Amino acid sequence: MVFWVGALLVGVTSVLFTKAANWAQAVFLHGSQHFWGLPLLLTPAGFVLCAWMAREFFPGSQGSGIPQAIAARHFERSADRHRLLSVKIALGKIFLTIIGLLCGASVGREGPTVQIGASFMLQVARLRGLQHERGLILAGSAAGIAAAFNAPLAGIVFAIEEMSRSFEARTNGLVLYAVIISGLVSLALVGNYTYFGTTSATVTTTLDWVLVLLCGVAGGLLGGLFGRLLLEGTNRAQAWLARQSRMRKLLLPLACGVLVALLGIATQGATFGTGYAQAHSAVAGHALAWYVWPAKFVANLATAISGIPGGIFAPSLAVGAGLGNWLAGFGMKAVSLGAVLGMAGYFAGVVQAPMTAFVIILEMTGNDSNVIPLMVASVLGFGASKLVMKQPLYHALSKNFMPPA
Known part of the structure; x- marks a missing residue:
């Protein structure tokens, strides 16, 4: 009980x-x-x-x-x-x-x-x-x-x-x-709902499989890069903060906040918050502006390094959706499919947990007819991420909360 x-x-x-x-x-x-x-x-x-x-x-x-x-x-x-x-x-x-x-x-x-x-x-x-x-x-x-x-x-x-x-x-x-x-x-x-709405977009043509490959590899490399930059940035920030006075420690979140504010103004608010609206729009089949995902990538990184409480789960999915949406725009026009595959590849690259990536995206989009392509994109993202980031991000960050060996 x-x-x-x-x-x-x-x-x-x-x-x-x-x-x-x-x-x-x-x-x-x-x-x-x-x-x-x-x-x-x-x-x-x-x-x-x-x-x-x-x-x-x-x-x-x-x-x-x-x-x-x-x-x-x-x-x-x-x-x-x-x-x-x-x-x-x-x-x-x-x-x-x-x-x-x-x-x-x-x-x-x-x-x-x-x-x-x-x-x-x-x-x-x-x-x-x-x-x-x-x-x-x-x-x-x-x-x-x-x-x-x-x-x-x-x-x-x-x-x-x-x-x-x-x-x-x-x-x-x-x-x-x-x-x-x-x-x-x-x-x-x-009530019962799907987090990002539903999509019936599936991989049917050779060109769609090319999109699976692109989203998996590009998403994994970018996700691994995010993880590496976040880990190194966090470690350097902590080393710097340890040498500063209480007031000077506030300069880091101040600088990060200014950067996030400028990015948000430049993108008309697209990089503020969780990124849910942008990801939902991409899954629904609407093309996002090309600059949304790189700006969100930087905003996520700056926010995480600043030291304020908050997760990278949903913001990372927004980056992946924007990336896949953008990749699908190069003659493929399957923007909804690209968003879903991009989320799988990028998120698997960030957290290096491919099963979690494709299962969570499967449940959040209701796209149960696209299981194998999501698996492929997630596994490719995981493999590509390993080329950039050798250890899983969350486990690497967890060492900062453990006593020295």
């Missing part, structure tokens, strides 16, 4: 977090459309505020949240796990991610939902003396993904492939039950 209550809490929190995040993004976009200079004032100030609060009041809440959950599973002592996965950090993560979206940051809520779900399940274990804390972290992470995307299969695959990197018979029952319960909560509160 205690476990069920924890899973219910993860589901309810995920749904409420989604509504709050959507509201925050809509408020910012509405304001920026009525006053073009608002981002130049609000975005840098918001970055500074979020980075400062994350460092001073909610240490461990910075960035995506997935590396923290991975790191917590490696700790031997329960107290060390609770240092990264506590109710205080979870609440701070929600609050600061919403503030970030209110200021136009290029962040998603899916990564934070993983840390939130893991934190709640771990707290349940602590209160009631439940065993298998590592398994409960896994279950909370999977439940968070399932509720955030309405993608239960993706939640399970994500837990096995990305979080644990292995099949653990002892804990997979926990993962399954948590995903079912949080998924039922999501269905009850918001």
